[in-house]
Amino acid sequence: MLVVENVVAGYVEEVNILHGVSLEVRQGQISSIIGPNGSGKSTLVRVICGMLPTREGEVRYDATRLTGTPAHRMAELGIAYLPQERTVFPHLTVEQNIDLGGWTFRRDSARIGRMRRKVYDQFPILADRKNVKGGDLSGGQQKILEVARALMIEPSLLVFDEPTVGLAPIVAKEVYDTLERLRAEGMTVLLVDQNVREAVRIGDHVYVLELGRNKADGARDAFAGDLHALIKDWLQI
Ligand code: ADP
Ligand code: MG
Numbered sequence: 001m002l003v004v005e006n007v008v009a010g011y012v013e014e015v016n017i018l019h020g021v022s023l024e025v026r027q028g029q030i031s032s033i034i035g036p037n038g039s040g041k042s043t044l045v046r047v048i049c050g051m052l053p054t055r056e057g058e059v060r061y062d063a064t065r066l067t068g069t070p071a072h073r074m075a076e077l078g079i080a081y082l083p084q085e086r087t088v089f090p091h092l093t094v095e096q097n098i099d100l101g102g103w104t105f106r107r108d109s110a111r112i113g114r115m116r117r118k119v120y121d122q123f124p125i126l127a128d129r130k131n132v133k134g135g136d137l138s139g140g141q142q143k144i145l146e147v148a149r150a151l152m153i154e155p156s157l158l159v160f161d162e163p164t165v166g167l168a169p170i171v172a173k174e175v176y177d178t179l180e181r182l183r184a185e186g187m188t189v190l191l192v193d194q195n196v197r198e199a200v201r202i203g204d205h206v207y208v209l210e211l212g213r214n215k216a217d218g219a220r221d222a223f224a225g226d227l228h229a230l231i232k233d234w235l236q237i
Contacts, residue, residue, distance in 0.1 A: 001027045001188060002048070002157060006057035009047045017043045018212045020057065024205075025157070030179060030189040032203030034196050040212040041192045042084055045161050048190070049074055049081035061157070075104055080150035084161040084192075088142045090135025094126050097134045097145055101152030112152075119148045123178075140171030147178055158182070161192045176202055 002025035010016040017040050025031040033041050046052040048059055050071040059066040061077060074081060089097055098119055102112045120127035125141065126148055137145060143163050150158060160179070164172035172195070179189055180202055193199035200206050206223050208215040216223075 001025060001062055002190065003060045004044070004048065004057070005059070007044070007047055007054050007059065008056035009043060009052055009054050011043075011052070016055065016212065018047065021209065021212065021214055022057075023207050023214070023217070025188060025190050026205065027188050028183065028186055029204035030183050030191055030202055031205045031207065032199035033190070033192045033207045033209060034194075034199045035209035035215070037194070039209040041209055042161055043212075044209065045081070045083075045159050045190070045192055049079065049159055051081075075153045075155075078154070078156035080153060080155035080158050082146050082150055082158065082160045082163065084165070086142060086146075088134040088137070088145050090133060092134055093131050094134060094137070094145060095130040098126070098130075098149050098152065101149035104153065115152045115154070119151055122151070123148050138171065140167050140174055143167070143175050144178060147175075147182075155187075157188045157190065159190045162194060163191070164193065164195055164198070172198070 004021060004023045006020045006022055007018050008016050008020055009018045021040070021044055023031070023033070033044065035041055043052065047054055048066065050066060050069050050073070054067050061079065064077060069077070089100070095116070098116055099112060102115055105111050123144055126145060129137065129141070134142065134145060163175050167175065176198055179191065183189060191199060191203065200220060200223060203220055205217065205219055207217040
């Protein structure tokens with residue numbers, strides 16, 4: 001459903017960061033992108049989500065050409081982008097943060113209410129803390145809040161850049177469990193993760209980027225055996 005074809009992109013004139021990257025994200029699956037720091041993972045998701053233009057190649061989502069589609073239209077297309085940086089508004093309450101996810105239909109209070117209840121059903125921990133300031137949640141809870149806020153638009157595709165960076169393993173597990181639960185409900189996920197083991201464990205298909213190029217890819221089971229050799233280079237052991 002999401003197709004990236006030979007994408008070349010970069011930030012500074014004449015310096016390319018992505019040198020012809022291709023991938024496919026299949027409906028109802030979790031596709032993981034792994035690769036060493038600086039390999040272009042975040043750059044790739046910025047291109048997919050319309051934050052950075054392509055210099056060559058294209059991105060398609062179903063029948064829609066995403067290349068050249070501005071970032072604010074992504075929500076209408078059902079694409080939710082969760083960037084690597086924290087995006088919870090620390091001084092707003094949990095509920096205010098969630099409601100902001102429904103900004104595009106903010107005048108439809110019935111819909112806001114309906115979606116908010118749905119989100120609270122899925123994440124009771126947020127319902128319990130709805131009046132707590134976002135900044136007072138733990139790191140893991142803030143990530144869950146970001147997911148909850150993204151779900152307000154009923155997306156069909158979640159693009160999630162490094163959701164568990166800086167989280168303790170037990171907290172990270174909650175985030176991974178959430179992604180697996182969403183997949184079971186039919187959600188499609190593109191996950192960028194520095195945690196190679198987890199990315200391969202929950203990914204149906206895994207892509208490896210290195211220096212802005214595809215290095216390898218495969219279905220999880222075919223892939224798991226090669227994993228050790230692959231990450232050995234990155235860890236320089
Ligand atoms: P990753 O997410 O895999 O760690 P990035 O996509 O963030 O990698 O970075 C890839 C390369 O692009 C790096 O060399 C980085 O320095 C460069 N880069 C990232 N963001 C910017 C930016 N906003 N402006 C200029 N260069 C950038
Ligand atoms: Mg990154």
